Amino acid sequence: METSDTHNQRIAKMTFSSVYPLLLAKVEKKGRTKEELHQVIKWLTGFDDKKLQQLIDEKATYETFFRQASLNPNAHLITGVICGYRVEEIKNPLTQQARYLDKLVDELAKGRKMEKILRG
Template sequence: MDQHRIYNMTFSSIYGSLLKKVERKNRTQAELDEIIRWMTNYSQEELDNYKTNDRTVREFYDNARLNENRHLITGSICGVKIAEIQQPLMKEIRYMDKLVDELAKGKAIEKIKRQPK
């Protein structure tokens, strides 16, 4: 199994980077939390717990109840097409990266939270 180093990083450290990214573009922590909750189905309390403890990114995704519409997230992130990512955990991480990029670029929250047509 591919063991990328991000899998064992704490979610709290990753969250801090995501927050800085969206705040630089005048988006809010509440908006970031909303798209993370959409993706993971965590409550705000559960998400807050991950933001403040030493649990890993792997644990964060392993315990999530991932949104069934996340497969509607398409495109590329860091030059890699999401559809071509083979490792399941990395694909989930890249889905989240794509959502955060869209938020930072000013996309409306309701469009970020994919719904089937």
């Protein structure tokens, strides 16, 4: 699925530090924990808590955030619709990676079992 250049640029310029509190609030509102959120982020990106905090403190953009990530080799197994787009059909790699994270957080918030979220 094609996303517009404007849409892709908006995602690239968003700071992870501005999105992180929203992700955390979303999962905590549904009874999940910060540790579970970090486990999902670590699985997708390879970041440990220290690196994650560093990126938040630096106000890293999504572009920087995902450029520094070591994307999980099983990330391609993340499928489904998020924000009106099928994640497996998104052509722009950065937009797709951002939507992978959104999809995993949605699954966590919906109470899906961790082994299923982590494609285990």
